Amino acid sequence: MRNIVNFQTDLLRTFVSVIDLGAFTKAGELLGRTQPAISLQIRRLEELVGAPVIKQVGRSLMLTGEGEMLLSYAREILRLNDEAASYFNRAKISGVLRVGLPNDYAVAFLQGVITEYTRQHSEISLEIYCGWSAEILDRLRADELDLAIAMVNSERAQYLSRSWIERPIWAAAESARFDPSSSVPLAAHPEGCAYRARMIQALDVAQMRWRVAYTGPGIAGLQNAVVNGLGVSALTRYTMLPGMRALDEADGFPPLAEIRVGLFYKHPRLSDAGIRLVNHIIARLDEAGVSGDPVRSHAELDRQ
Missing domain, CATH: 1.10.10.10 (Winged helix-like DNA-binding domain superfamily/Winged helix DNA-binding domain)
Incomplete structure:
Protein backbone atom coordinates (compact mmCIF):
# COMPACT_ATOMS: atom_id res chain seq x y z
CA MET A 1 0.00 0.00 0.00
CA SER A 86 -17.16 29.22 2.97
CA TYR A 87 -19.86 27.22 1.21
CA PHE A 88 -20.64 24.78 4.01
CA ASN A 89 -20.46 27.46 6.70
CA ARG A 90 -22.88 29.52 4.60
CA ALA A 91 -20.58 32.50 4.94
CA LYS A 92 -22.11 35.74 3.75
CA ILE A 93 -20.35 36.87 0.59
CA SER A 94 -20.09 40.62 0.90
CA GLY A 95 -17.64 43.50 1.13
CA VAL A 96 -15.41 45.50 -1.19
CA LEU A 97 -13.11 43.81 -3.69
CA ARG A 98 -10.27 45.83 -5.21
CA VAL A 99 -9.03 44.36 -8.48
CA GLY A 100 -6.14 45.48 -10.66
CA LEU A 101 -6.19 44.93 -14.42
CA PRO A 102 -3.42 45.84 -16.89
CA ASN A 103 -3.95 48.47 -19.57
CA ASP A 104 -2.25 46.38 -22.21
CA TYR A 105 -4.19 43.14 -21.92
CA ALA A 106 -7.68 41.75 -22.56
CA VAL A 107 -9.37 44.11 -20.16
CA ALA A 108 -12.82 43.69 -21.69
CA PHE A 109 -12.76 39.88 -21.26
CA LEU A 110 -11.50 40.02 -17.68
CA GLN A 111 -13.83 42.84 -16.69
CA GLY A 112 -16.69 40.77 -18.03
CA VAL A 113 -15.63 37.76 -15.96
CA ILE A 114 -15.30 39.84 -12.80
CA THR A 115 -18.52 41.83 -13.22
CA GLU A 116 -20.37 38.57 -13.94
CA TYR A 117 -19.33 37.41 -10.48
CA THR A 118 -20.42 40.64 -8.78
CA ARG A 119 -23.80 40.50 -10.53
CA GLN A 120 -24.29 37.09 -8.93
CA HIS A 121 -23.40 38.57 -5.52
CA SER A 122 -25.12 41.93 -5.23
CA GLU A 123 -23.70 42.55 -1.74
CA ILE A 124 -20.17 42.86 -3.15
CA SER A 125 -18.82 46.26 -4.17
CA LEU A 126 -16.25 46.14 -6.94
CA GLU A 127 -13.39 48.59 -7.45
CA ILE A 128 -11.30 48.08 -10.60
CA TYR A 129 -7.97 49.82 -11.07
CA CYS A 130 -6.40 49.79 -14.53
CA GLY A 131 -2.72 50.54 -14.94
CA TRP A 132 0.58 49.11 -16.10
CA SER A 133 1.45 45.68 -14.78
CA ALA A 134 4.36 46.94 -12.64
CA GLU A 135 2.12 49.57 -11.01
CA ILE A 136 -0.59 47.01 -10.32
CA LEU A 137 1.82 44.64 -8.59
CA ASP A 138 3.22 47.51 -6.52
CA ARG A 139 -0.31 48.28 -5.34
CA LEU A 140 -0.87 44.61 -4.45
CA ARG A 141 2.35 44.56 -2.39
CA ALA A 142 1.17 47.70 -0.58
CA ASP A 143 -2.20 46.02 0.21
CA GLU A 144 -4.02 48.56 -1.94
CA LEU A 145 -5.48 45.74 -4.07
CA ASP A 146 -7.01 42.40 -3.14
CA LEU A 147 -6.08 40.61 -6.33
CA ALA A 148 -4.48 41.47 -9.63
CA ILE A 149 -4.02 40.34 -13.21
CA ALA A 150 -0.62 41.36 -14.55
CA MET A 151 2.02 40.40 -17.07
CA VAL A 152 5.01 38.55 -15.70
CA ASN A 153 8.49 37.66 -16.89
CA SER A 154 8.83 34.64 -14.62
CA GLU A 155 6.69 31.69 -13.56
CA ARG A 156 7.94 32.22 -10.01
CA ALA A 157 6.86 35.80 -9.38
CA GLN A 158 5.76 36.79 -5.87
CA TYR A 159 2.07 36.19 -5.05
CA LEU A 160 1.54 34.37 -8.37
CA SER A 161 -1.28 31.83 -8.17
CA ARG A 162 -1.94 30.92 -11.79
CA SER A 163 -0.33 31.92 -15.06
CA TRP A 164 -1.02 31.31 -18.73
CA ILE A 165 0.47 32.13 -22.11
CA GLU A 166 -0.95 34.53 -24.67
CA ARG A 167 0.52 35.03 -28.13
CA PRO A 168 -0.25 38.52 -29.46
CA ILE A 169 -1.82 38.87 -32.91
CA TRP A 170 -0.97 41.48 -35.52
CA ALA A 171 -4.23 43.36 -36.08
CA ALA A 172 -5.21 45.76 -38.87
CA ALA A 173 -8.37 47.24 -40.35
CA GLU A 174 -10.10 44.87 -42.76
CA SER A 175 -9.65 47.32 -45.62
CA ALA A 176 -6.07 48.31 -44.76
CA ARG A 177 -3.19 47.16 -46.91
CA PHE A 178 0.42 47.59 -45.88
CA ASP A 179 3.59 47.25 -47.89
CA PRO A 180 6.15 45.54 -45.61
CA SER A 181 8.94 47.04 -47.72
CA SER A 182 7.90 50.54 -46.56
CA SER A 183 7.69 51.91 -43.00
CA VAL A 184 5.04 50.02 -40.97
CA PRO A 185 2.72 52.39 -39.04
CA LEU A 186 2.19 51.15 -35.48
CA ALA A 187 -0.67 51.86 -33.09
CA ALA A 188 0.74 51.26 -29.63
CA HIS A 189 0.52 51.96 -25.93
CA PRO A 190 3.27 54.21 -24.49
CA GLU A 191 6.75 52.91 -23.78
CA GLY A 192 6.78 50.22 -21.09
CA CYS A 193 3.98 48.21 -22.70
CA ALA A 194 4.90 44.55 -23.30
CA TYR A 195 2.92 44.47 -26.55
CA ARG A 196 4.68 47.54 -27.91
CA ALA A 197 8.05 45.99 -27.06
CA ARG A 198 7.18 42.78 -28.87
CA MET A 199 6.06 44.58 -32.01
CA ILE A 200 9.28 46.58 -32.21
CA GLN A 201 11.42 43.54 -31.41
CA ALA A 202 9.76 41.43 -34.12
CA LEU A 203 10.07 44.14 -36.76
CA ASP A 204 13.69 44.90 -35.84
CA VAL A 205 14.65 41.21 -36.06
CA ALA A 206 12.93 41.00 -39.45
CA GLN A 207 14.79 44.19 -40.47
CA MET A 208 11.52 45.94 -41.25
CA ARG A 209 11.20 49.70 -40.87
CA TRP A 210 8.49 51.03 -38.59
CA ARG A 211 7.10 54.24 -37.12
CA VAL A 212 4.67 54.94 -34.30
CA ALA A 213 1.55 56.45 -35.89
CA TYR A 214 -0.66 56.40 -32.77
CA THR A 215 0.12 56.29 -29.05
CA GLY A 216 -2.46 56.07 -26.29
CA PRO A 217 -2.83 54.40 -22.87
CA GLY A 218 -6.34 52.99 -23.27
CA ILE A 219 -7.31 49.80 -25.09
CA ALA A 220 -10.41 51.44 -26.61
CA GLY A 221 -8.35 54.19 -28.25
CA LEU A 222 -5.93 51.59 -29.60
CA GLN A 223 -8.77 49.53 -31.05
CA ASN A 224 -10.29 52.60 -32.70
CA ALA A 225 -6.94 53.50 -34.22
CA VAL A 226 -6.67 50.04 -35.76
CA VAL A 227 -10.28 49.92 -37.03
CA ASN A 228 -9.85 53.37 -38.60
CA GLY A 229 -6.70 52.28 -40.40
CA LEU A 230 -4.21 54.49 -38.56
CA GLY A 231 -1.84 51.60 -38.05
CA VAL A 232 -1.33 47.97 -37.14
CA SER A 233 -1.12 46.80 -33.54
CA ALA A 234 -0.56 43.74 -31.38
CA LEU A 235 -3.76 42.56 -29.72
CA THR A 236 -5.11 39.36 -28.20
CA ARG A 237 -7.95 37.28 -29.56
CA TYR A 238 -10.16 38.84 -26.87
CA THR A 239 -9.50 42.40 -28.02
CA MET A 240 -10.02 41.82 -31.76
CA LEU A 241 -13.13 43.70 -32.93
CA PRO A 242 -15.41 43.51 -35.96
CA GLY A 243 -13.74 45.47 -38.72
CA MET A 244 -10.31 44.03 -37.91
CA ARG A 245 -8.33 41.25 -39.52
CA ALA A 246 -5.30 39.34 -38.31
CA LEU A 247 -2.01 39.66 -40.18
CA ASP A 248 0.55 36.88 -40.37
CA GLU A 249 3.67 35.83 -42.23
CA ALA A 250 1.67 35.52 -45.44
CA ASP A 251 1.08 39.27 -45.15
CA GLY A 252 4.77 39.86 -44.54
CA PHE A 253 4.54 40.28 -40.75
CA PRO A 254 6.81 38.23 -38.45
CA PRO A 255 5.35 36.27 -35.52
CA LEU A 256 5.15 38.05 -32.18
CA ALA A 257 6.75 36.64 -29.03
CA GLU A 258 4.37 35.17 -26.47
CA ILE A 259 3.42 36.90 -23.23
CA ARG A 260 2.87 35.31 -19.82
CA VAL A 261 -0.05 36.68 -17.81
CA GLY A 262 -0.67 35.87 -14.16
CA LEU A 263 -3.30 35.97 -11.44
CA PHE A 264 -1.86 37.36 -8.19
CA TYR A 265 -3.16 37.66 -4.63
CA LYS A 266 -2.03 37.40 -1.02
CA HIS A 267 -3.95 34.44 0.33
CA PRO A 268 -3.78 35.54 4.01
CA ARG A 269 -5.30 38.91 3.11
CA LEU A 270 -8.14 37.56 0.96
CA SER A 271 -11.74 37.47 2.22
CA ASP A 272 -14.28 34.74 1.49
CA ALA A 273 -15.61 36.94 -1.32
CA GLY A 274 -12.10 37.25 -2.73
CA ILE A 275 -11.45 33.50 -2.62
CA ARG A 276 -14.69 32.85 -4.49
CA LEU A 277 -13.81 35.49 -7.07
CA VAL A 278 -10.41 33.83 -7.62
CA ASN A 279 -12.15 30.49 -8.18
CA HIS A 280 -14.64 32.14 -10.54
CA ILE A 281 -11.82 33.69 -12.61
CA ILE A 282 -9.90 30.41 -12.79
CA ALA A 283 -13.03 28.52 -13.86
CA ARG A 284 -13.72 31.01 -16.67
CA LEU A 285 -10.09 30.90 -17.81
CA ASP A 286 -10.25 27.11 -17.90
CA GLU A 287 -13.44 27.27 -19.96
CA ALA A 288 -11.76 29.69 -22.37
CA GLY A 289 -8.81 27.34 -22.68
CA VAL A 290 -6.18 29.82 -21.50
CA SER A 291 -5.52 28.87 -17.87
CA GLY A 292 -2.21 27.14 -17.25
CA ASP A 293 -1.25 24.60 -14.62
CA PRO A 294 1.19 26.35 -12.25
CA VAL A 295 2.34 23.15 -10.60
CA ARG A 296 3.08 21.45 -13.91
CA SER A 297 4.77 24.50 -15.37
CA HIS A 298 7.10 24.77 -12.37
CA ALA A 299 8.01 21.10 -12.69
CA GLU A 300 8.77 21.56 -16.37
CA LEU A 301 10.92 24.58 -15.56
CA ASP A 302 12.91 22.57 -13.00
CA ARG A 303 13.73 19.98 -15.66
CA GLN A 304 15.11 22.55 -18.08
Whole structure:
Protein backbone atom coordinates (compact mmCIF):
# COMPACT_ATOMS: atom_id res chain seq x y z
CA MET A 1 0.00 0.00 0.00
CA ARG A 2 1.20 3.51 -0.79
CA ASN A 3 2.67 5.52 2.04
CA ILE A 4 0.40 8.59 2.02
CA VAL A 5 1.65 11.87 3.45
CA ASN A 6 -1.08 14.25 4.63
CA PHE A 7 -0.27 17.95 4.41
CA GLN A 8 -2.41 19.58 7.08
CA THR A 9 -4.02 22.78 5.89
CA ASP A 10 -2.95 24.65 9.04
CA LEU A 11 0.70 23.95 8.19
CA LEU A 12 0.18 25.01 4.59
CA ARG A 13 -1.65 28.17 5.72
CA THR A 14 1.25 29.09 7.97
CA PHE A 15 3.72 28.46 5.14
CA VAL A 16 1.81 30.61 2.63
CA SER A 17 1.28 33.35 5.23
CA VAL A 18 5.01 33.51 6.02
CA ILE A 19 5.87 33.79 2.32
CA ASP A 20 3.13 36.27 1.39
CA LEU A 21 3.73 38.51 4.42
CA GLY A 22 7.51 38.13 4.32
CA ALA A 23 8.09 37.43 8.02
CA PHE A 24 7.39 34.85 10.74
CA THR A 25 6.27 37.62 13.09
CA LYS A 26 3.70 39.06 10.67
CA ALA A 27 2.35 35.60 9.93
CA GLY A 28 2.03 34.94 13.65
CA GLU A 29 0.16 38.20 14.21
CA LEU A 30 -2.29 37.35 11.45
CA LEU A 31 -2.82 33.74 12.55
CA GLY A 32 -2.86 34.46 16.27
CA ARG A 33 0.28 32.46 17.05
CA THR A 34 3.66 33.27 18.55
CA GLN A 35 6.79 33.36 16.42
CA PRO A 36 8.13 30.13 18.01
CA ALA A 37 4.84 28.40 17.17
CA ILE A 38 5.11 29.55 13.55
CA SER A 39 8.72 28.30 13.39
CA LEU A 40 7.64 24.94 14.81
CA GLN A 41 4.92 24.57 12.18
CA ILE A 42 7.40 25.31 9.39
CA ARG A 43 9.74 22.64 10.81
CA ARG A 44 6.87 20.14 10.93
CA LEU A 45 6.07 20.94 7.31
CA GLU A 46 9.71 20.49 6.32
CA GLU A 47 9.68 17.08 8.02
CA LEU A 48 6.73 16.08 5.82
CA VAL A 49 8.45 17.42 2.70
CA GLY A 50 11.76 15.87 3.66
CA ALA A 51 13.70 19.02 2.85
CA PRO A 52 13.96 22.70 3.86
CA VAL A 53 11.33 24.93 2.25
CA ILE A 54 12.47 28.36 3.49
CA LYS A 55 15.96 29.79 3.89
CA GLN A 56 17.14 33.05 5.45
CA VAL A 57 19.18 35.28 3.12
CA GLY A 58 20.28 38.34 5.03
CA ARG A 59 17.08 39.81 6.43
CA SER A 60 14.89 38.25 3.74
CA LEU A 61 13.12 34.90 3.62
CA MET A 62 13.66 32.97 0.40
CA LEU A 63 12.09 29.80 -0.92
CA THR A 64 14.22 26.75 -1.59
CA GLY A 65 13.62 24.72 -4.76
CA GLU A 66 11.32 22.38 -2.80
CA GLY A 67 9.63 25.39 -1.24
CA GLU A 68 8.85 26.90 -4.64
CA MET A 69 7.18 23.68 -5.72
CA LEU A 70 5.29 23.32 -2.44
CA LEU A 71 4.00 26.91 -2.63
CA SER A 72 2.18 26.17 -5.90
CA TYR A 73 0.43 23.17 -4.39
CA ALA A 74 -0.28 24.99 -1.12
CA ARG A 75 -2.04 27.90 -2.83
CA GLU A 76 -4.28 25.53 -4.78
CA ILE A 77 -5.10 23.40 -1.73
CA LEU A 78 -5.95 26.41 0.43
CA ARG A 79 -7.96 28.06 -2.34
CA LEU A 80 -10.22 25.02 -2.66
CA ASN A 81 -10.32 24.37 1.08
CA ASP A 82 -11.41 27.92 1.86
CA GLU A 83 -14.04 27.94 -0.86
CA ALA A 84 -15.50 24.69 0.52
CA ALA A 85 -15.41 26.04 4.09
CA SER A 86 -17.16 29.22 2.97
CA TYR A 87 -19.86 27.22 1.21
CA PHE A 88 -20.64 24.78 4.01
CA ASN A 89 -20.46 27.46 6.70
CA ARG A 90 -22.88 29.52 4.60
CA ALA A 91 -20.58 32.50 4.94
CA LYS A 92 -22.11 35.74 3.75
CA ILE A 93 -20.35 36.87 0.59
CA SER A 94 -20.09 40.62 0.90
CA GLY A 95 -17.64 43.50 1.13
CA VAL A 96 -15.41 45.50 -1.19
CA LEU A 97 -13.11 43.81 -3.69
CA ARG A 98 -10.27 45.83 -5.21
CA VAL A 99 -9.03 44.36 -8.48
CA GLY A 100 -6.14 45.48 -10.66
CA LEU A 101 -6.19 44.93 -14.42
CA PRO A 102 -3.42 45.84 -16.89
CA ASN A 103 -3.95 48.47 -19.57
CA ASP A 104 -2.25 46.38 -22.21
CA TYR A 105 -4.19 43.14 -21.92
CA ALA A 106 -7.68 41.75 -22.56
CA VAL A 107 -9.37 44.11 -20.16
CA ALA A 108 -12.82 43.69 -21.69
CA PHE A 109 -12.76 39.88 -21.26
CA LEU A 110 -11.50 40.02 -17.68
CA GLN A 111 -13.83 42.84 -16.69
CA GLY A 112 -16.69 40.77 -18.03
CA VAL A 113 -15.63 37.76 -15.96
CA ILE A 114 -15.30 39.84 -12.80
CA THR A 115 -18.52 41.83 -13.22
CA GLU A 116 -20.37 38.57 -13.94
CA TYR A 117 -19.33 37.41 -10.48
CA THR A 118 -20.42 40.64 -8.78
CA ARG A 119 -23.80 40.50 -10.53
CA GLN A 120 -24.29 37.09 -8.93
CA HIS A 121 -23.40 38.57 -5.52
CA SER A 122 -25.12 41.93 -5.23
CA GLU A 123 -23.70 42.55 -1.74
CA ILE A 124 -20.17 42.86 -3.15
CA SER A 125 -18.82 46.26 -4.17
CA LEU A 126 -16.25 46.14 -6.94
CA GLU A 127 -13.39 48.59 -7.45
CA ILE A 128 -11.30 48.08 -10.60
CA TYR A 129 -7.97 49.82 -11.07
CA CYS A 130 -6.40 49.79 -14.53
CA GLY A 131 -2.72 50.54 -14.94
CA TRP A 132 0.58 49.11 -16.10
CA SER A 133 1.45 45.68 -14.78
CA ALA A 134 4.36 46.94 -12.64
CA GLU A 135 2.12 49.57 -11.01
CA ILE A 136 -0.59 47.01 -10.32
CA LEU A 137 1.82 44.64 -8.59
CA ASP A 138 3.22 47.51 -6.52
CA ARG A 139 -0.31 48.28 -5.34
CA LEU A 140 -0.87 44.61 -4.45
CA ARG A 141 2.35 44.56 -2.39
CA ALA A 142 1.17 47.70 -0.58
CA ASP A 143 -2.20 46.02 0.21
CA GLU A 144 -4.02 48.56 -1.94
CA LEU A 145 -5.48 45.74 -4.07
CA ASP A 146 -7.01 42.40 -3.14
CA LEU A 147 -6.08 40.61 -6.33
CA ALA A 148 -4.48 41.47 -9.63
CA ILE A 149 -4.02 40.34 -13.21
CA ALA A 150 -0.62 41.36 -14.55
CA MET A 151 2.02 40.40 -17.07
CA VAL A 152 5.01 38.55 -15.70
CA ASN A 153 8.49 37.66 -16.89
CA SER A 154 8.83 34.64 -14.62
CA GLU A 155 6.69 31.69 -13.56
CA ARG A 156 7.94 32.22 -10.01
CA ALA A 157 6.86 35.80 -9.38
CA GLN A 158 5.76 36.79 -5.87
CA TYR A 159 2.07 36.19 -5.05
CA LEU A 160 1.54 34.37 -8.37
CA SER A 161 -1.28 31.83 -8.17
CA ARG A 162 -1.94 30.92 -11.79
CA SER A 163 -0.33 31.92 -15.06
CA TRP A 164 -1.02 31.31 -18.73
CA ILE A 165 0.47 32.13 -22.11
CA GLU A 166 -0.95 34.53 -24.67
CA ARG A 167 0.52 35.03 -28.13
CA PRO A 168 -0.25 38.52 -29.46
CA ILE A 169 -1.82 38.87 -32.91
CA TRP A 170 -0.97 41.48 -35.52
CA ALA A 171 -4.23 43.36 -36.08
CA ALA A 172 -5.21 45.76 -38.87
CA ALA A 173 -8.37 47.24 -40.35
CA GLU A 174 -10.10 44.87 -42.76
CA SER A 175 -9.65 47.32 -45.62
CA ALA A 176 -6.07 48.31 -44.76
CA ARG A 177 -3.19 47.16 -46.91
CA PHE A 178 0.42 47.59 -45.88
CA ASP A 179 3.59 47.25 -47.89
CA PRO A 180 6.15 45.54 -45.61
CA SER A 181 8.94 47.04 -47.72
CA SER A 182 7.90 50.54 -46.56
CA SER A 183 7.69 51.91 -43.00
CA VAL A 184 5.04 50.02 -40.97
CA PRO A 185 2.72 52.39 -39.04
CA LEU A 186 2.19 51.15 -35.48
CA ALA A 187 -0.67 51.86 -33.09
CA ALA A 188 0.74 51.26 -29.63
CA HIS A 189 0.52 51.96 -25.93
CA PRO A 190 3.27 54.21 -24.49
CA GLU A 191 6.75 52.91 -23.78
CA GLY A 192 6.78 50.22 -21.09
CA CYS A 193 3.98 48.21 -22.70
CA ALA A 194 4.90 44.55 -23.30
CA TYR A 195 2.92 44.47 -26.55
CA ARG A 196 4.68 47.54 -27.91
CA ALA A 197 8.05 45.99 -27.06
CA ARG A 198 7.18 42.78 -28.87
CA MET A 199 6.06 44.58 -32.01
CA ILE A 200 9.28 46.58 -32.21
CA GLN A 201 11.42 43.54 -31.41
CA ALA A 202 9.76 41.43 -34.12
CA LEU A 203 10.07 44.14 -36.76
CA ASP A 204 13.69 44.90 -35.84
CA VAL A 205 14.65 41.21 -36.06
CA ALA A 206 12.93 41.00 -39.45
CA GLN A 207 14.79 44.19 -40.47
CA MET A 208 11.52 45.94 -41.25
CA ARG A 209 11.20 49.70 -40.87
CA TRP A 210 8.49 51.03 -38.59
CA ARG A 211 7.10 54.24 -37.12
CA VAL A 212 4.67 54.94 -34.30
CA ALA A 213 1.55 56.45 -35.89
CA TYR A 214 -0.66 56.40 -32.77
CA THR A 215 0.12 56.29 -29.05
CA GLY A 216 -2.46 56.07 -26.29
CA PRO A 217 -2.83 54.40 -22.87
CA GLY A 218 -6.34 52.99 -23.27
CA ILE A 219 -7.31 49.80 -25.09
CA ALA A 220 -10.41 51.44 -26.61
CA GLY A 221 -8.35 54.19 -28.25
CA LEU A 222 -5.93 51.59 -29.60
CA GLN A 223 -8.77 49.53 -31.05
CA ASN A 224 -10.29 52.60 -32.70
CA ALA A 225 -6.94 53.50 -34.22
CA VAL A 226 -6.67 50.04 -35.76
CA VAL A 227 -10.28 49.92 -37.03
CA ASN A 228 -9.85 53.37 -38.60
CA GLY A 229 -6.70 52.28 -40.40
CA LEU A 230 -4.21 54.49 -38.56
CA GLY A 231 -1.84 51.60 -38.05
CA VAL A 232 -1.33 47.97 -37.14
CA SER A 233 -1.12 46.80 -33.54
CA ALA A 234 -0.56 43.74 -31.38
CA LEU A 235 -3.76 42.56 -29.72
CA THR A 236 -5.11 39.36 -28.20
CA ARG A 237 -7.95 37.28 -29.56
CA TYR A 238 -10.16 38.84 -26.87
CA THR A 239 -9.50 42.40 -28.02
CA MET A 240 -10.02 41.82 -31.76
CA LEU A 241 -13.13 43.70 -32.93
CA PRO A 242 -15.41 43.51 -35.96
CA GLY A 243 -13.74 45.47 -38.72
CA MET A 244 -10.31 44.03 -37.91
CA ARG A 245 -8.33 41.25 -39.52
CA ALA A 246 -5.30 39.34 -38.31
CA LEU A 247 -2.01 39.66 -40.18
CA ASP A 248 0.55 36.88 -40.37
CA GLU A 249 3.67 35.83 -42.23
CA ALA A 250 1.67 35.52 -45.44
CA ASP A 251 1.08 39.27 -45.15
CA GLY A 252 4.77 39.86 -44.54
CA PHE A 253 4.54 40.28 -40.75
CA PRO A 254 6.81 38.23 -38.45
CA PRO A 255 5.35 36.27 -35.52
CA LEU A 256 5.15 38.05 -32.18
CA ALA A 257 6.75 36.64 -29.03
CA GLU A 258 4.37 35.17 -26.47
CA ILE A 259 3.42 36.90 -23.23
CA ARG A 260 2.87 35.31 -19.82
CA VAL A 261 -0.05 36.68 -17.81
CA GLY A 262 -0.67 35.87 -14.16
CA LEU A 263 -3.30 35.97 -11.44
CA PHE A 264 -1.86 37.36 -8.19
CA TYR A 265 -3.16 37.66 -4.63
CA LYS A 266 -2.03 37.40 -1.02
CA HIS A 267 -3.95 34.44 0.33
CA PRO A 268 -3.78 35.54 4.01
CA ARG A 269 -5.30 38.91 3.11
CA LEU A 270 -8.14 37.56 0.96
CA SER A 271 -11.74 37.47 2.22
CA ASP A 272 -14.28 34.74 1.49
CA ALA A 273 -15.61 36.94 -1.32
CA GLY A 274 -12.10 37.25 -2.73
CA ILE A 275 -11.45 33.50 -2.62
CA ARG A 276 -14.69 32.85 -4.49
CA LEU A 277 -13.81 35.49 -7.07
CA VAL A 278 -10.41 33.83 -7.62
CA ASN A 279 -12.15 30.49 -8.18
CA HIS A 280 -14.64 32.14 -10.54
CA ILE A 281 -11.82 33.69 -12.61
CA ILE A 282 -9.90 30.41 -12.79
CA ALA A 283 -13.03 28.52 -13.86
CA ARG A 284 -13.72 31.01 -16.67
CA LEU A 285 -10.09 30.90 -17.81
CA ASP A 286 -10.25 27.11 -17.90
CA GLU A 287 -13.44 27.27 -19.96
CA ALA A 288 -11.76 29.69 -22.37
CA GLY A 289 -8.81 27.34 -22.68
CA VAL A 290 -6.18 29.82 -21.50
CA SER A 291 -5.52 28.87 -17.87
CA GLY A 292 -2.21 27.14 -17.25
CA ASP A 293 -1.25 24.60 -14.62
CA PRO A 294 1.19 26.35 -12.25
CA VAL A 295 2.34 23.15 -10.60
CA ARG A 296 3.08 21.45 -13.91
CA SER A 297 4.77 24.50 -15.37
CA HIS A 298 7.10 24.77 -12.37
CA ALA A 299 8.01 21.10 -12.69
CA GLU A 300 8.77 21.56 -16.37
CA LEU A 301 10.92 24.58 -15.56
CA ASP A 302 12.91 22.57 -13.00
CA ARG A 303 13.73 19.98 -15.66
CA GLN A 304 15.11 22.55 -18.08
